[in-house]
Amino acid sequence: MAVAFDDTLARDAESATRTLTTVGSRRRGRRPASRRPQRSWWLTASMFLVLAYMLLPLVWLVVSSTKTQESLFTSFGLWFAQPFSLWDNLVGVFTYDGGIYGQWLLNTLMYVVVGAGGATLLATLAGYGLAKFDFTGKRLVMALVIGAIAIPATALTVPTFLLFSNLGLTNTPWAVILPSLISPFGMFLMWVYARDAVPTELLEAARMDGAGELRTFFSISSRMLGPGVVSVLLLEVVGSWNNYFLPLIMLNDPRWYPLTVGLNQWNNQATTQGGEIIYNLVITGSLVMIVPLVIAFLLLQRFWQAGLAAGAVKA
Amino acid sequence: MTTTLTPSRRTGRGRRGVRGQVGWVFVGPFVAIFLLVLIAPLVYAIWLSFFQDRLIGGVSFVGIANFVDAFTDGQLWSAIGRVMRIMAVQVPVMLLLALFCALAIDSARLAWAPFFRLMVFLPYAVPGVVAALMWGYIYGPRFGLVGDVSSFLGIPLPDPLGPDFVLLAIGNISTWLFTGYNMLVYISALKTIPTDLYEAAELDGAGPFRVIRSIKLPALRPAITITVMFSVIGSFQLFNEPNILRPLSPNVITSDFTPNMYAYTLSFAGGQYNSAATVAIVVGVLTMIAAYAVQFIGARRER
Numbered sequence: 001m002a003v004a005f006d007d008t009l010a011r012d013a014e015s016a017t018r019t020l021t022t023v024g025s026r027r028r029g030r031r032p033a034s035r036r037p038q039r040s041w042w043l044t045a046s047m048f049l050v051l052a053y054m055l056l057p058l059v060w061l062v063v064s065s066t067k068t069q070e071s072l073f074t075s076f077g078l079w080f081a082q083p084f085s086l087w088d089n090l091v092g093v094f095t096y097d098g099g100i101y102g103q104w105l106l107n108t109l110m111y112v113v114v115g116a117g118g119a120t121l122l123a124t125l126a127g128y129g130l131a132k133f134d135f136t137g138k139r140l141v142m143a144l145v146i147g148a149i150a151i152p153a154t155a156l157t158v159p160t161f162l163l164f165s166n167l168g169l170t171n172t173p174w175a176v177i178l179p180s181l182i183s184p185f186g187m188f189l190m191w192v193y194a195r196d197a198v199p200t201e202l203l204e205a206a207r208m209d210g211a212g213e214l215r216t217f218f219s220i221s222s223r224m225l226g227p228g229v230v231s232v233l234l235l236e237v238v239g240s241w242n243n244y245f246l247p248l249i250m251l252n253d254p255r256w257y258p259l260t261v262g263l264n265q266w267n268n269q270a271t272t273q274g275g276e277i278i279y280n281l282v283i284t285g286s287l288v289m290i291v292p293l294v295i296a297f298l299l300l301q302r303f304w305q306a307g308l309a310a311g312a313v314k315a
Numbered sequence: 316m317t318t319t320l321t322p323s324r325r326t327g328r329g330r331r332g333v334r335g336q337v338g339w340v341f342v343g344p345f346v347a348i349f350l351l352v353l354i355a356p357l358v359y360a361i362w363l364s365f366f367q368d369r370l371i372g373g374v375s376f377v378g379i380a381n382f383v384d385a386f387t388d389g390q391l392w393s394a395i396g397r398v399m400r401i402m403a404v405q406v407p408v409m410l411l412l413a414l415f416c417a418l419a420i421d422s423a424r425l426a427w428a429p430f431f432r433l434m435v436f437l438p439y440a441v442p443g444v445v446a447a448l449m450w451g452y453i454y455g456p457r458f459g460l461v462g463d464v465s466s467f468l469g470i471p472l473p474d475p476l477g478p479d480f481v482l483l484a485i486g487n488i489s490t491w492l493f494t495g496y497n498m499l500v501y502i503s504a505l506k507t508i509p510t511d512l513y514e515a516a517e518l519d520g521a522g523p524f525r526v527i528r529s530i531k532l533p534a535l536r537p538a539i540t541i542t543v544m545f546s547v548i549g550s551f552q553l554f555n556e557p558n559i560l561r562p563l564s565p566n567v568i569t570s571d572f573t574p575n576m577y578a579y580t581l582s583f584a585g586g587q588y589n590s591a592a593t594v595a596i597v598v599g600v601l602t603m604i605a606a607y608a609v610q611f612i613g614a615r616r617e618r
Contacts, residue, residue, distance in 0.1 A: 040424040047419055047431045050412070054435055057449040057491065060460065064452070077453070077460045122345040129341025141342060148353055150606060154552040155599035158578045159360035160352060162588050166359075179352045187345060213337050242442040244555050249579065260444040264559055267448055271562040283452070286445040293440040301433065 065089055065284040072279055089284035096281055101288075103255060104262035108241065110173070111258055115180030115243075116236035123183055123232055124225060127190025128217060132203060145191075148184035154245055161249045175250035176258070180240055186232040193228030194221070230303050241293060259289050363592035381593040390571045391594060395551075395601070397482065398573050402550035405486030410542055413494045414535070417501035418527060432502065436495035443492060447559035450488045451476075455563060476564035488556045489549070497542045504538035505531060540613030544606050551602040554579070574598040 060077055066086040067075060075081035093101050129135075130142060160179055161170065169175050198221045206216040222229075244260040251257055254265065267282045269275035367377045385391055416435050420428045438446065454475040456462045465472040475484040508530060516526050554575040561568040570584065571577040574594065582591035 038424065039426050040422075043419050043422065043424055044426045047416070047425060050416060051431065051434050054438055054491070054495070057446070057453060058437070058441075060453060061449055077463050122348065125341045126345035129338045133335075133338025133341065135336050135338035135342070138338065138342075141346060144349070144354075148349070150603055151353070151357075152548045152552045152599065152602050154554060154575055155595060155602060156353065156356050158575075158582055158591050158595045159356040159363075162363065162582065162592060163356045163359045178348065182345070182349050182352050184349075184353075214340065217341070238439075242444070244442070244444045245558075245575070248558075249583075260442055263448065264444055267559075268562050271565075279452070282448060286448055290441050290445055293442075294437065297437070297440045298433075 061283060061287055061290075065280075065287045067280065069277065069280045072283075085280075086284070089280050090288070092278075092281050093285045093288060096278065100254060101259075101262065101285055104257050104259045105289075107173075107256060108258040108260075111176055111180065111243065111247075112237055112240040115177050116233060116240040118177070118181045119183045119186060119236045120229060120233045122181060123186035123190050124194075124222075124229055125217075126187050127192075127228075128194040128198070128221060128225065130187075130191045131194040132198065132200065132221075145184045145187055149188060151184075153179075157245050157249055160246075164250065170250050171252045171256070173256055176243070176247045176256075179246060180236075180243065183232070183236060183239075186235060189232055190225070190228055194225060197224045197228065234300070234303060238293075259285075263289065360592040360596055363589050364596055367589050381589055382597070384590070385593045385597045388594075391574065391577060391597070394571050394574045394577050395598070398550050398553050401482050401486045401489075401553065402547060404483070405489055406543065406546040406550060408486070409490040409494050410497055410539070410546065412490070413497035413542070414501055414539075416494070416498045417505060418531065420498075421502060421505045421531070422523065424523070432498075435498055438492050438494075439496045441492065443488075443555040444559060446488055446492050447556045450484070450491070451560050451563050454484055454560075474564075476560060476567060478567050481564065481567050485553070485556050485560065489553075493546070493549075497546075500538050500542055501535055504535050508534050536613070540609065543613070544609040547605050547609055548602055551598065551605060 063078060063080055064072060066084050066089075067081050068083065068085045068088070071081040071083075071085075130138065130145075156179075161175075164170050164175050169178070202220065203216060206220060207213075211219075242260065243258065244264075247256075247258050247261050248264075251261065254262065257265070263282055263285050266278055266285065270277040270279065364381050365376060365378065366374055367381065368374050416431070419425050420432050425431065441449075453460045456465075456474060461472055461475055473480055475481070512530050513526065516530060521529070552575055553573045557568050557572045558576060558579075561570075561572070570580040575598070578591045578594040578598070581587045581594060585591075
């Protein structure tokens with residue numbers, strides 16, 4: 001049963017990886033303009049309903065970020081109110097409590113760069129190694145990685161905390177970075193991708209010329225792995241940027257918090273005794289946090305359409 | 316699809332890679348950290364689950380006593396019951412909505428299809444924490460939209476975070492966050508359908524709904540299995556949304572609301588590390604069983 005499951009999972013993930021290489025131009029012009037079916041008005045209308053649902057909280061967030069703490073309570077949520085205080089809120093976000101929001105932003109960037117970057121590098125090297133080399137223990141490594149794909153990451157969060165607190169690693173950035181470095185699914189994607197994208201004949205030719213394996217990897221193979229690397233990197237960046245449970249459980253010191261944990265701490269001030277209520281800063285801080293990712297998504301459309309679809313198996 | 320598959324088979328199976336241990340140079344770093352952050356916590360949690368730490372008597376081996384406790388623990392089972400009730404409603408609603416959007420966007424009958432695809436996917440760029448904060452404010456009676464609408468109509472609307480609606484309120488956040496992602500998975504599966512199938516259907520005079528039933532849905536089956544499986548895993552592992560909404564409704568969203576919140580509370584508020592490890596293992600295994608079951612059903616249907 002376990003074997004059957006792994007096989008199906010592997011097959012589905014493989015087809016997902018293949019989608020990665022085929023999404024894009026393939027279907028352009030599938031239907032000639034002359035035979036294009038008629039537009040359906042009710043389909044468009046119902047999609048507008050879906051659109052309203054998807055945009056409702058975002059419109060609410062943008063409108064609310066222009067309000068003061070007081071007018072949040074007194075005005076209608078989906079329309080602007082006087083005074084227009086977006087700028088004051090922005091200043092407040094970055095100056096409150098000695099500008100700790102800026103620190104959280106830097107921490108998040110560090111966790112994304114080191115965590116997601118490191119995870120992508122490790123997954124790429126290992127996927128390439130599994131695809132193109134034979135070595136002792138290869139079958140065991142493959143079995144472990146495929147088995148690990150099925151383990152939900154959050155299930156391991158509490159056990160990882162228990163282990164790390166024994167090792168004295170909690171409340172350090174390493175406690176957040178180390179677990180982010182391993183993505184069994186990303187490694188699996190790179191393995192499947194490298195197997196197809198890098199011709200073994202080419203590697204043999206490089207060996208005949210006397211090039212070392214590492215040099216071959218960095219000068220030749222890495223270029224062919226580009227699209228796969230971008231997909232895995234996107235998955236890991238989104239994962240690190242949104243990470244909440246792990247840093248929440250690992251970190252005590254607000255100076256190491258990422259934005260997710262920090263914003264929630266601001267929000268909880270309202271229900272803590274003696275805590276100052278700063279909903280306007282939580283709201284504006286949330287907006288500041290999602291703007292970079294939204295812009296990145298808009299600019300990198302071509303990549304995520306292929307890349308995140310390939311990550312279908314993760315979620 | 317078959318054209319890309321054939322050469323890969325040949326390089327993958329027929330011709331082996333380089334022999335010797337040079338492969339470890341590439342695989343070694345990954346394996347080392349993999350052992351530290353995945354295997355070691357797993358082994359440590361299993362080890363912890365066989366011990367108990369009492370005020371009197373200290374640490375002692377207790378066999379499967381912790382597991383017996385977990386299986387008879389009413390708090391754990393009601394937490395599991397809650398996530399299963401959320402799952403039973405939320406997963407079908409979200410995936411049907413995603414399927415509808417994907418089929419609409421793929422149909423060529425929808426105006427501004429690329430715009431809709433982008434907008435439906437946009438919430439995926441929002442971190443779960445921010446999504447929970449936003450919806451929490453919207454739900455809130457004091458300055459949320461629900462409160463606004465309620466005072467505009469002059470009638471009290473039910474509190475979304477009250478005991479009757481809290482599961483729907485939490486499910487709504489997951490639906491909002493992940494519909495677009497699942498839609499994208501379906502759209503890319505639809506894009507792999509060969510054009511000649513549509514042409515043949517057109518020649519046979521098949522209408523759009525016939526094409527959906529006979530061509531598109533069968534082609535979507537593996538993608539649907541995958542999305543169901545990962546939605547089920549996500550439901551069992553629910554933590555962020557209820558944890559963030561909890562201050563707004565502490566009597567309804569209790570500290571043992573979901574299995575993960577229960578494990579979190581056991582290890583933090585209670586310092587009961589052995590019980591926390593046991594709960595994490597039990598829930599992890601249950602999650603994997605559920606995931607296997609979805610895979611199994613999906614694979615059987617495919618035949």
